Amino acid sequence: MTDVMIQVENLTKDYGPTRAVDSVTFSVRKGEVLGFLGPNGAGKSTTMKMLTCFLAPTGGHARVAGFDVFDESLEVRKRIGYLPEDTPLYRDMTVSEFLTFTADVRGMTSERRESRIKDIGARCGLADVAGKLVGELSKGFRQRVGLAQAMVHDPDILILDEPTSGLDPNQIVEIRSLIKEVGKEKTVILSTHILPEVQATCSRILIISGGKLVADGTPDELRSREKGSRYRVVVESNGVGGDAVKAKLGGIAGVTRCESVTGEEGAHAFSIDAQVSDDLRKILFRAAVDNRWTLLELVRESANLEDVFRNLTTGEEPRS
Amino acid sequence: MSATWAISKREIRTYFNSPVAYIVVTVFMLLAGYLFFNTLFIEKQAEMRGYFGLAPMLFTFIIPAITMRLIAEEKGSGTLELLITMPIKDWQVVVGKFIAALTLVAVLLGLTLFYAFTLNSIGAIDKGPTYGGYLGLLLMAAAYVAIGVMASAFTKNQIVAFIVAFGISFALYLFGRIAQLVPESLQPIVTFLSIDGHFEAIGRGVIDSRDVIYYLSMVTVALVLATLSLASRKWK
Known part of the structure; x- marks a missing residue:
């Protein structure tokens, strides 16, 4: 049980009278790349917002890295990297300023900050654009900056909300291979409504529809259900x-x-x-x-x- | 580096990297310059009463213009989600932004010292009221900035944030003018809430702890409300 990184039990979220997430239960083990699949509005983002402590669940529990997302939210947030939907970034900062800011808010020491930014910048292919304003980058580069800020503190868990939406096919391939590489050592949850994406990157798939979990398994298992x-x-x-x-x-x-x-x-x-x-x-x-x-x-x-x-x-x- | 300071630093840099700071500084310096030298040239007196008398009103719209984007912009663009899913407390976001805006206002006040020195070289001005006036303005600005941060936390629309902050600030300013008009039973309350009523004593060079406490409690209440507003997303 020690390698269970995310444990979700009967997680429920109501927005007023609408139930966005309805009693979802699943768990993610260390080193898994979990694809969160579902049509738009199925509750993927809401579930992720709860796992990242942005929203509080209406019912049920979620534990991330052993900590409750509501009661021990700071401990959870220390251990996750999150890329919200549509990659919101501070566009008025340069890439290196932005990553430095992220590291500072996360309370990293300046030596560790410098080495991590160098390391992650190289991994995400940002070395050439370090001095450019985030707002002036192409969408593909912005997505890489988003991934870099999520990984700057070397978290155990990455939560990525539609990391490839709006990218061109070449950029999609790049981001996917980046995620795949990261997935070798970290636990990753990514959401998407693009099917080939999960086939290409994920070791396990959850399908959510109308707020309910309707399938959970490896791509092969799901295919054989047909x-x-x-x-x-x-x-x-x-x-x-x-x-x-x-x-x-x-x-x-x-x-x-x-x-x-x-x-x-x-x-x-x-x-x-x-x-x-x-x-x-x-x-x-x-x-x-x-x-x-x-x-x-x-x-x-x-x-x-x-x-x-x-x-x-x-x-x-x-x-x- | 603490998260609060990291946020302040980012906001201060944003102010000075964008036209906001320069426009605000220019407008304020022009208006303040007029108020300074108006008394000098027309009344032939080297004193700062005109400035200290009207600065509170200038603040009611200058400061909301500075603070309106602080949280509303992040709510609108979604970066707030990025920021508060990092391991920081909601109050650190609020206080960090408060410090940044107050720093810009302090720079603004600091620049008007140039006028004060000019006046002083023409004819010696009273030290006490000047020091007191500046301290009072800074305290008052802190209250206005906190109100602005709070208004900015309420909405993702910067215009709404401006209008709400201006409305509250102007009402507090107005309380000092309308105290005579309200029923007698309400007078003490209205006078107590009046933001420049507390400034007058300090402006005369008399620093009364009650006035200081008034401003500090305004700051505290507004920042607590801003923090609660951020936290309200997590209310079940």
Whole structure:
């Protein structure tokens, strides 16, 4: 139990009559990179604001690094680095002034401050812009400054609210690899509504929807929750009509749905859903051989997190 | 370095890196200069009564202009969230900003000493009332600055912060003028609250502990309310 860095129990937050976070329970172990996933307005930011002691929970408890976020808020705040949503920074300061200010507010000694700023500046790629005003930097650099201020005191826990929102694809890749590297030694919680992001950076995913926790697991675990699998088949049927092919394919045991999709000229393409998780590829291949169709393509598409996400956050069937 | 001082330092630097300090200094020096030399040239008297008489009113709008951005701006831009999720106490934010704004006002008052020295070289001015006047102005400024910080903590809109601070400051200033107009039973209260009533005695060179306590309690009450306002986000 000693490596549990964040312990959240029945955490609840009401804004007036609206319940933003509804009895959320989870825990994060040391060294995990936890992706907090959910549609906009699901309660991600609110949960993070409670973990960082900015807001007090209406109900439930949260312990960060062993300290209660409400009763021992100063101890919690000493041990976390936080990047709020939209990266608010003091734009009228230069990068090095800003990082110095952060270190001073955190009460660091001047030697430690200097060495940490140097170290973190190099890691976040800020050495060249140290003398520039924060407000004059590009969004990607501002995001790096935001990360640098969150790590200047070498915290055990990083809480990052949408660290890559509004960045271009190159910047996103940079920030992600930075987070991944940091995640090797620290506990990281990051929120996002971008799915590839969690797949790329996170070792564990929490999906939150309407203030409630709806899923908790590794990306693989969540993907495997998706029942059945989908195949894409393209055949040349040697004169047989597409409908006949479709009827044959649809008649195979285990197939729940067979649909024509647009394919190449002279060929028939189908998207097939199967109930069972058994491999249907052999059976589909057999069917093609038996019917003397020329098989041009046969792919099993693995379920992706997008389906899981849509399924969990809208309650609609992902494949109907 | 303590967090409070780090915040003060940042705010002071922000004042002098932006036009705010220079505009405020220019406007105040022009008005104060007029008040100083008005008495000198028109009444041919080297004295500072005109200045000390009207400075309290100048403060009612100069100081809110200085303080309006202190917390409201951070609330609006979201940096307050960044700041108060660092391991500092809410009061440190409030006091740090109070010290910064008071420093700017002290610089302002310090610059008007130049006028005082000029006057003194023309005709010797009374030492007691001058020292007392400056001390009184500084104490009064501290009260106004604290009120401004409080107003700035109430809102994320700087204009609202200005108007609230100006309203409170001007009302406290006005209490001294309208004491004769209110019902007799209210008179002691209104006179007690009047911000420049307490200044008059100090301005004559008489430092009464009651007047000093009045200003210090104004500062305390306003800063406590500002701190509570920041903490209200955590009320369940």
